[in-house]
Amino acid sequence: MELELEFDEKELLKKGYLKVWMLFEVQSNSYDVTEKALAKHIAAIKKTYDIYILEENLTSIDEVEAGAEFKARNINVLFSQICEITFMLKNYETLVDIVINYGPTSVEIIAPEKITLNMREAQSSLMAVAEMMHKFAAQGIGGIVIKT
Structure with a gap:
């Protein structure tokens, strides 16, 4: 708000x-x-x-x-x-x-x-990005290609 x-x-x-x-x-x-x-x-x-x-x-x-x-x-x-x-x-x-x-x-x-981030803030930000990537992958509209 x-x-x-x-x-x-x-x-x-x-x-x-x-x-x-x-x-x-x-x-x-x-x-x-x-x-x-x-x-x-x-x-x-x-x-x-x-x-x-x-x-x-x-x-x-x-x-x-x-x-x-x-x-x-x-x-x-x-x-x-x-x-x-x-x-x-x-x-x-x-x-x-x-x-x-x-x-x-x-x-x-x-x-x-x-800007100084404590470990919890840094981890939370990284997890937010990871969660977004998984949502895209679950929808079939993105994700990371793993090289083999």
Whole structure:
């Protein structure tokens, strides 16, 4: 859930919070779907996680030429929208969870310059990635090829 509107960014950094920038993009062959999807996606992040929003920028929807894989299915035009958000959050584990569950196009930890993880935090983050890989494999849409 998005936290209070009034906060001191420097105080949060002193308390160990991370300052993060993320970029999300949605593309669809429907203007209406594009218009609703990204706003709903960002709202879900704000509702699910304890984050302090510093900045949120949602672009207008642009019409873009579809790539070859879409043109092969007779889809020549896509509608694209981008949202950039900058926010503060308490820990690295939560950041990993957001990345895994909401799939930003790009992510950058702006501050602090150095992050220290204890063993439990490091292990938890690694297990989250491993769990995601197993979910993909179970769905038949990914996994790791083991060389023999």
